[in-house]
Amino acid sequence: MNILVAEDETDIRKLIRLYLEEKAYRIIEAKDGAEALELFAQHDLNMAILDVMMPRLDGFNLLREIRRTSHIPVIFLTARNEEMDKVLGLGLGADDYLVKPFSRAELLARVDAQLRRRHVYDSPQKAPEEMIEYRNLSLHLKECKLYIDGLWVPLPAKEYKLLACLMQHPNRIFTKKQLYEQVWEDEYCYDDNTLMVTVSRLRNKIEANAKNPEYIHLQRGLGYMFRRAD
Numbered sequence: 001m002n003i004l005v006a007e008d009e010t011d012i013r014k015l016i017r018l019y020l021e022e023k024a025y026r027i028i029e030a031k032d033g034a035e036a037l038e039l040f041a042q043h044d045l046n047m048a049i050l051d052v053m054m055p056r057l058d059g060f061n062l063l064r065e066i067r068r069t070s071h072i073p074v075i076f077l078t079a080r081n082e083e084m085d086k087v088l089g090l091g092l093g094a095d096d097y098l099v100k101p102f103s104r105a106e107l108l109a110r111v112d113a114q115l116r117r118r119h120v121y122d123s124p125q126k127a128p129e130e131m132i133e134y135r136n137l138s139l140h141l142k143e144c145k146l147y148i149d150g151l152w153v154p155l156p157a158k159e160y161k162l163l164a165c166l167m168q169h170p171n172r173i174f175t176k177k178q179l180y181e182q183v184w185e186d187e188y189c190y191d192d193n194t195l196m197v198t199v200s201r202l203r204n205k206i207e208a209n210a211k212n213p214e215y216i217h218l219q220r221g222l223g224y225m226f227r228r229a230d
Contacts, residue, residue, distance in 0.1 A: 004048040006036035033057025052078040073114035170228035
C-alpha cells in the first residue's frame, strides 16, 4: 500500500512515517503541497494524508487537484480544531479529519478504517438483479417499470421505490422510519399519513383485494413487509 504524506513539519512527517512503516505501508513524503501534487502524478497511490497549512499549495487546494482524477481516501491533518475547517475539508472530498496532536493508535485506526472501506468499495460486487418476478408481478429494475400479468402498470416514483425496496427484501419487516429513509431520502419527514397513503395507492394497483392484501402486509407496531411464500 502506497501512502502519500504531505506535511511541512519534518518531525511530524518522520513520526507518521515511523508509525505507518510499522504496518508495512510504503510512505511517499512531501514537504509542501506543490511537491505532493508532483508525487501524486508520479505514483500509484492508495491513500493521502495531507496537512492543511502548507507552503506553496495548502491542503484544501491540493485536495481539489487530487479529486479531479482520483477518489483515493484522504485524511486531513491539522493543528486547527475549528468546525468550519472540518466542514470545508469534508465538503471538498476529504474522508476523515485528524487534529494534532494525535496518538499512534488513533492514526493507525483511521488509516486502517479508510483503506478497509476502500477495499470493500473496490471489490467486485455481485451484479444487481435486473428483474424480480413473483406470481403475476414483474418488477424491471433497470427500466424502473412494473408489469402485472404482462401489462405495464405506471407507478409514481415514490410508489415504485417503495415496491422495489420491499420486493428486493421479501419477508423482511421495514419500520416506517426505514422506509422513509429508503424511499423519501432527503425528503424525510416521518409523516405516518404520507406513508399510509402511498401504501394504499400501491395496494390498489397490485393487489387483487386491497382490503385483504396478498403482497404488502402491515405488521402492527413494527412496519411493512412484502410477503413471499416460496
